[in-house]
Amino acid sequence: MREQRRATEAQAATQGAAGRGGVPLTGMAALQRRAGNAAATHWVQRQAGALNEHYATRPTEHPEWATYQELTKAAGIPQADADAAWQLLLGGVDSQGALNDEAAAKTSDRQEQREIRATNTWYQEFVKLMTQHLEIKTPTMALWAGGIEVNDYAYEQGHTPLARTRIGSVLNVLEMHPDWKLTGPMWSILSKAFVSLATGPVHIFVRAYSPDSILIRLEVPELQRVQRLNPNVKLIWHPLYTGPDGRTREISKDCQLVDNAEYDKRDTCVGALIQYLRLFHDESNEKAAPAHKSMEQLLAANGHKDGV
Structure with missing residues (x-):
């Protein structure tokens, strides 16, 4: 009482x-x-x-x-x-x-x-209330990893990421609280709800790969669950590299930077990304430094030394 x-x-x-x-x-x-x-x-x-x-x-x-x-x-x-x-x-x-x-x-x-x-x-309950405002504005949904610029790149390519939905565009510019530990779980719940709305091809843009990212540990597994229920949901992967001039392009199977490079498997996409970072990354290119660091950490965690 x-x-x-x-x-x-x-x-x-x-x-x-x-x-x-x-x-x-x-x-x-x-x-x-x-x-x-x-x-x-x-x-x-x-x-x-x-x-x-x-x-x-x-x-x-x-x-x-x-x-x-x-x-x-x-x-x-x-x-x-x-x-x-x-x-x-x-x-x-x-x-x-x-x-x-x-x-x-x-x-x-x-x-x-x-x-x-x-x-x-x-x-x-917030996410339940806002689900109707997660509708995408383009024919295809986008997921991404590797920095907020990748979100913008995906949208420029004609796909809609979470941050470009009605409620996502609002939350993306607000600071509810400076402690991410208090707001991060909201984004996880919202991301899962967003992915569950997929009805067709989903384009996934990866500039830096981490098995612990929201994309890999949460969004992709949820997307695969949706895919089992709806075969129209297809995962289309794009490996990205940003040059020193700030221009982001996609990595082809022969390690060329092109306007569009699509992969149907995560591993082949990540393989192309890692291969390009190992062979062609310029150490003075600060734009791609975080992606290169993630690659080195991933290789080290898998028992590779000095890029071997």
Whole structure:
């Protein structure tokens, strides 16, 4: 009963803040309906810790609130959905720390820790609410790895990555919280939901390869699951290299930089990328330095020394 009273008081505070800002927010009651009473109670309990710079009880005071309003309006997201999503996001940020602590206490297995961190009910409900705003604007979906420039390259090639969807374009320019450990799980949940919407060919652009990337450990396995249910979903891989002039091109099977190079297998794509980085990477090319470093680390992890 005491927790319920505290939840009611938090609801009144949230609605009051919204009224002063002139924007009708959904309040704790709506969050309880969307995220469940248990999650709402857990959120209230987190407030007792007086965590700094958490805005779940004062949503309109978040530094990005005005920007969020402008972006969601420009993206065509209805205000009611946007307001509900904002409070779910803030509730997710506020509750993620406890889940991170729980994951660290329960297991040392990294994948098991990720799974626990991804049980954030606030983020899950946020993604359910925003799924309709994950529609792609082009005939084909894009996934990528190797830096945000690859996201832009994929879009320029005529494909839609997550960050170019309505809600993705909003989140991509916001900073909900400076600690990635509190916001990263939201992106993982959102990425999985995005991939699950694939209905046709998906183009995958790889400038740097890491087995531990979201692309490889989360998005591609989910895409393969979708592919088993829908044979129209095909994975088309593109290895990329960025020259010192900043121009990104694709790597052909004979190690040439071309405008388009498609592979039907991950391993052949990655093989072409590694081969090019080993043979042709210029050490003075800072644009490709992160990709070259990833390649060296991958080879070392697989028992190769000095590029052999």
